Amino acid sequence: MQLKNDLLIRAAKGQAVERTxxxxxxxxGRILPEYRAVRESVSGFIELAQTPELAAEVxxxxxxxxxxxxxxxFSDILVIPEAMGLPYxxxxxxxxxxxxxxxxxxxxxxxxxxxxxxxxxYVIEAIKIxxxxxxxxxxxxxFAGAPWTIFAYMIEGSGSKTFSKARAMLYTQPDFSHKLMQxxxxxxxxxxxxxIAAGVDLVQVFDSWAGILPPDQYQEFSLQxxxxxxxxxxxxxxxxxxxxxxxxxxxxxxxxxxxxxxxxNMGIKESRQLIGPNKTLQGxxxxxxxxxxxxxxxxxxxIMMGQFKGSRHIANLxxxxxxxxxxxxxxxxxxxxxxx
Ligand code: CP3
Numbered sequence: 001m002q003l004k005n006d007l008l009i010r011a012a013k014g015q016a017v018e019r020t021x022x023x024x025x026x027x028x029g030r031i032l033p034e035y036r037a038v039r040e041s042v043s044g045f046i047e048l049a050q051t052p053e054l055a056a057e058v059x060x061x062x063x064x065x066x067x068x069x070x071x072x073x074f075s076d077i078l079v080i081p082e083a084m085g086l087p088y089x090x091x092x093x094x095x096x097x098x099x100x101x102x103x104x105x106x107x108x109x110x111x112x113x114x115x116x117x118x119x120x121x122y123v124i125e126a127i128k129i130x131x132x133x134x135x136x137x138x139x140x141x142x143f144a145g146a147p148w149t150i151f152a153y154m155i156e157g158s159g160s161k162t163f164s165k166a167r168a169m170l171y172t173q174p175d176f177s178h179k180l181m182q183x184x185x186x187x188x189x190x191x192x193x194x195x196i197a198a199g200v201d202l203v204q205v206f207d208s209w210a211g212i213l214p215p216d217q218y219q220e221f222s223l224q225x226x227x228x229x230x231x232x233x234x235x236x237x238x239x240x241x242x243x244x245x246x247x248x249x250x251x252x253x254x255x256x257x258x259x260x261x262x263x264x265n266m267g268i269k270e271s272r273q274l275i276g277p278n279k280t281l282q283g284x285x286x287x288x289x290x291x292x293x294x295x296x297x298x299x300x301x302x303i304m305m306g307q308f309k310g311s312r313h314i315a316n317l318x319x320x321x322x323x324x325x326x327x328x329x330x331x332x333x334x335x336x337x338x339x340x
Contacts, residue, residue, distance in 0.1 A: 001136045001199075008070045008139045009201055012237035012258045012280050014312050020305070021069035022337040023141070024330065025241075026320030027062040028074045031327050034061050045090040049075050052125035059130045063138055066327065067334055070139050070202075073130060073195070075123050077145030077206055080187055081154050083114035088153075101157040105176050114187035116194025123191075124198045131199035142200030144192055146207035146242070147184040147229075148222035154180070163212055170213075170221055177221060185225045189232045196235045204239040204261070205229060211244015218248050223255075230256040239282060243319060249274040264318030268307040280312035287317045290329045297329050301336040 003009065007021035029035055035058050042048050049055055055074040063071050078088045078096050091097050102111070117124060130140055145153075152166040153159075160166075170177050192203050205226060210218060222242075230238055240252065241261030252260050253275045262271050262283035271281060289300040305315065315337040321330060 001131065003139055003201065004136050005069055005138045008141075008314060009237060011312065011314050012202060012239065014258070014278070014280060020308075020313050020315050020337055020340065022315040022334050023068040023070040023072065024062070024066075024317055024321045024333075025072075027066065027068055027330075028058050028072065029321075030323035031321055031325050031330060032061055032065060033327075034058075034065060044092070045076075046088075049079070050122045052122055052129050055122075055126035056129040056133055059126070059140075060133055063134070066330055067338075068138070070141050071130065071134060072141040072143060072204075073123065073127055073200065075126070075143075077143070077150065077208075078153060079120055079123060080114060080145060080150050080184065080191060083116075083119035083191070084183065084187055085111045086154055095159045096153065098153065098157040102154050102180060104173070105179070108176070108179055108183065111180075111183060113183055114190060116187075116191035117197075120191055120194065124194055127195055127198040127200055139201035140199065141202050141204055142192060142195035143204045143206060144188045144229075146205050146210070146222060146240075147181045147188065147225040148213070148218075149207050149209045150184045150188075151177070151181055151221075152209045154184075163209055167212065170217055181221060181225050185228050189229055192229070192233055193235075196233070200236065202237045202239065203233065204241060207240070207242040207245065209244075210242035210248070211246075215247045218245060219251065223248060223251060227255055239314075241282070253279065259314060261316070262318065266318075268304070272311055277311065280314055281308065282314040283316050284318040285316075285333065287319055287322050287325070290317075290321065290325045290333060292329070294329070294332050297332045298336045301333050302340065305337060305340045 007017050011017050011021050059071050059074045062068050089097050152163045155166040156163050238257040239259035240257050243263050246266050259280040259282050264284050264286035285304045
């Protein structure tokens with residue numbers, strides 16, 4: 001299927017584009033009343049994600065309603081622990097929760113390496129339905145969590161401000177940590193390859209908790225495994241978004257990927273200097289900028305665009321859009337990028 005709008009793919013590859021493509025992390029979700037209506041028709045987030053027709057519907061909503069240049073498949077990074085044998089629940093207003101966690105070497109025997117096609121067939125089915133319904137209008141982004149971020153949830157059992165149990169594990173049981181990290185890495189490669197076979201046009205790896213590790217540990221326990229994922233995927237362009245990993249930008253320039261995501265703490269010019277000219281940069285407006293009025297959102301977006309000007313860029317926020325942001329302000333962000 002030929003893409004009618006392939007700006008995202010061309011920008012990722014560093015090819016010429018007429019204008020900068022734009023999409024938002026977490027664009028499919030609670031900011032849209034249309035999403036909330038679908039969400040209320042089912043028992044909860046997990047049922048929605050596991051019903052391919054509905055997952056496809058909410059994936060496409062932001063393309064129709066907001067006018068973004070890409071769709072991102074509606075799912076969650078935590079489907080990987082579940083496929084490995086560690087199920088999660090999504091507790092209303094509190095976030096993910098794992099009834100069981102991984103604590104010691106013996107627990108690894110209860111886990112398996114996920115096979116993307118069989119263990120995650122509902123995501124694969126949702127991708128096929130979405131690709132058909134999109135009919136080439138915009139590219140479809142597939143994704144997975146980075147091994148360190150997935151490890152952090154599997155050890156901690158829920159979200160956390162410090163993830164101190166997960167961080168402690170890197171000091172107290174480094175061999176066990178590496179073994180689990182390698183199992184997550186193998187599962188993630190299988191999963192991303194299955195997503196690509198089903199039709200996704202680009203993949204993004206989210207390392208949401210990159211910023212809580214010291215630089216040397218980040219290299220050993222996270223970047224090393226992200227690098228293995230990058231080396232295993234050749235079929236489509238890859239984006240690595242490591243939130244808070246300002247200290248690793250220079251090393252990230254050596255990853256076998258096309259695009260590096262910047263969060264809003266990362267200076268744009270400094271990031272370009274550290275990463276060099278050979279990668280596309282994605283981001284990085286502060287999501288809180290969208291709490292401003294129309295004029296303020298437009299100005300903040302133009303300032304960001306000006307700083308990226310003249311180099312490879314995919315416009316986005318510096319992290320996921322906050323659920324209470326007015327969709328009208330999201331539209332102004334998108335329209336300002338498109339008109340720039
Ligand atoms: O629009 C998109 O970006 C696609 C869908 C998507 C979701 N989660 C849906 C979701 C994506 C790409 C994710 C990734 C994800 N999930 C990350 C990495 C990106 C990031 O934000 O750093 C992480 C860390 C998670 C784990 C997760 N999922 C948490 C901590 C939570 C609870 C917090 C919250 O926002 O509610 C979720 C739930 C979740 N994932 C929701 C959605 C739409 C909200 C659940 C609901 O609708 O009830």
